[in-house]
Amino acid sequence: MLFSRTVPRMSRRRLIAVAGTAVLGAAGAFRGLSGRYFPPDEGQPGAPGGPAFDETYRGRRIQGEPTTGGAAHGPHGWRVTVDGKPLGVMRRADGSYLSMVDHYGSYGTPLAAARGAVDELGEGQALGGLLH
Amino acid sequence: MDHTVHTAHAAPTVHTRRNQRSLSRAERRRFVGAVLGLKRSGAYDDFVRRHIDHYVSDGDDRLRAAHMTPTFLPWHRRFLLDFERALRRVDGGVTVPYWDWTKDRTPAASLWGEDLMGGTGRRGDRRVTTGPFARGNGWIVKEGVTDGDFLTRDLGRPADPLDLPTRQDVAWATAEKVYDVSPWDSTSPRGFRNRLEGWTSDIGSGRWRNHNRVHRWVGGHMLGGASVNDPVFWLHHAFVDLLWTRWQRQHPDAAPFLPERPPALGEPQYRRIVARHEPMPPWRTTPQDMLSHRGIYRYAE
Numbered sequence: 001m002l003f004s005r006t007v008p009r010m011s012r013r014r015l016i017a018v019a020g021t022a023v024l025g026a027a028g029a030f031r032g033l034s035g036r037y038f039p040p041d042e043g044q045p046g047a048p049g050g051p052a053f054d055e056t057y058r059g060r061r062i063q064g065e066p067t068t069g070g071a072a073h074g075p076h077g078w079r080v081t082v083d084g085k086p087l088g089v090m091r092r093a094d095g096s097y098l099s100m101v102d103h104y105g106s107y108g109t110p111l112a113a114a115r116g117a118v119d120e121l122g123e124g125q126a127l128g129g130l131l132h
Numbered sequence: 133m134d135h136t137v138h139t140a141h142a143a144p145t146v147h148t149r150r151n152q153r154s155l156s157r158a159e160r161r162r163f164v165g166a167v168l169g170l171k172r173s174g175a176y177d178d179f180v181r182r183h184i185d186h187y188v189s190d191g192d193d194r195l196r197a198a199h200m201t202p203t204f205l206p207w208h209r210r211f212l213l214d215f216e217r218a219l220r221r222v223d224g225g226v227t228v229p230y231w232d233w234t235k236d237r238t239p240a241a242s243l244w245g246e247d248l249m250g251g252t253g254r255r256g257d258r259r260v261t262t263g264p265f266a267r268g269n270g271w272i273v274k275e276g277v278t279d280g281d282f283l284t285r286d287l288g289r290p291a292d293p294l295d296l297p298t299r300q301d302v303a304w305a306t307a308e309k310v311y312d313v314s315p316w317d318s319t320s321p322r323g324f325r326n327r328l329e330g331w332t333s334d335i336g337s338g339r340w341r342n343h344n345r346v347h348r349w350v351g352g353h354m355l356g357g358a359s360v361n362d363p364v365f366w367l368h369h370a371f372v373d374l375l376w377t378r379w380q381r382q383h384p385d386a387a388p389f390l391p392e393r394p395p396a397l398g399e400p401q402y403r404r405i406v407a408r409h410e411p412m413p414p415w416r417t418t419p420q421d422m423l424s425h426r427g428i429y430r431y432a433e
Binding site for chain 1: 199200319333345
């Protein structure tokens with residue numbers, strides 16, 4: 001049966017994902033030293049979004065702060081920028097975040113979403129202003 | 133039971149959407165030519181904009197018609213119909229082909245050939261440099277998220293490879309006996325719609341399923357809000373649309389769309405989702421209107 005084969009396959013995939021995360025968690029501590037890149041989008045959905053941030057990530061300045069009141073098109077509860085250009089960030093029902101650059105990943109925090117956007121922007125590409 | 137689609141101009145004949153791999157060289161050229169015609173007229177960028185405008189996430193307290201919602205399928209069916217009608221005004225012999233990503237699974241597939249979609253992006257800025265949708269061949273991105281005006285792709289994400297969804301992944305969705313379940317969003321734990329749309333709260337590469345995973349696999353523009361800039365969007369969504377038709381065929385006794393009635397005042401999804409007989413913005417079309425494409429188009433399978 002197709003379906004009965006599917007279930008263990010999914011479970012296995014999930015196990016691999018969890019194992020991978022544990023490795024990333026350990027390796028991530030050394031990111032600053034090794035300079036290697038690890039996917040930053042392994043957050044904890046449900047977190048309130050974390051504190052405001054201002055850091056350089058892969059040569060890009062990423063900044064974010066919570067805002068009061070949400071606009072219909074734009075930063076819903078957070079103002080996030082990459083090199084000073086606004087990055088549209090949206091919240092998912094499970095508490096995670098999406099960005100305009102990556103609609104299909106789910107990031108635990110706006111910081112993780114900003115780093116994920118930098119990863120996907122590609123070299124030499126700046127944000128162009130479209131939010132949502 | 134006959135469901136009709138709201139149309140100003142009913143199509144005189146039923147047209148056929150075909151697997152892109154079965155198109156002849158001449159048919160590929162005509163499809164590409166019609167897409168380029170829409171791009172030149174500005175109509176193509178209206179579709180890009182419309183898709184961006186209707187991307188509302190389910191953490192927002194707003195009506196969402198297009199994603200993370202029961203109307204994900206009927207909304208995109210109508211969106212594709214509008215696009216296909218526009219294409220057919222350019223060339224009446226053209227329809228939207230579909231990409232069966234359970235079969236054409238690599239960047240070497242003919243789909244990505246120079247006479248159809250063109251290939252993946254180059255390293256660094258991920259710019260597509262081959263085929264009709266390369267910047268160098270005249271395809272200019274106007275409604276983008278970045279300041280770059282060229283189409284980007286990152287097929288298969290070579291830096292951290294992942295596979296396209298499999299037949300088994302599709303079966304995991306189509307085996308669902310119910311169309312959709314509460315809370316009617318990206319966290320719906322069961323139901324065909326969310327399993328095909330592909331939202332999970334998993335971590336690692338297992339988080340993307342089916343429809344979402346294909347957007348992730350193509351990468352570049354397809355990953356973001358301006359995904360319609362990549363014409364493969366239409367071929368992907370035509371296959372998603374076909375999978376919906378197959379699900380209906382497999383489950384003839386299932387309610388074809390849920391919810392039947394809008395959530396009441398006080399319920400969490402009140403005024404945030406579209407019920408079976410309500411209009412889906414920006415149209416007056418209802419999910420009910422989109423339940424069948426009989427009489428409009430068919431799929432060659």
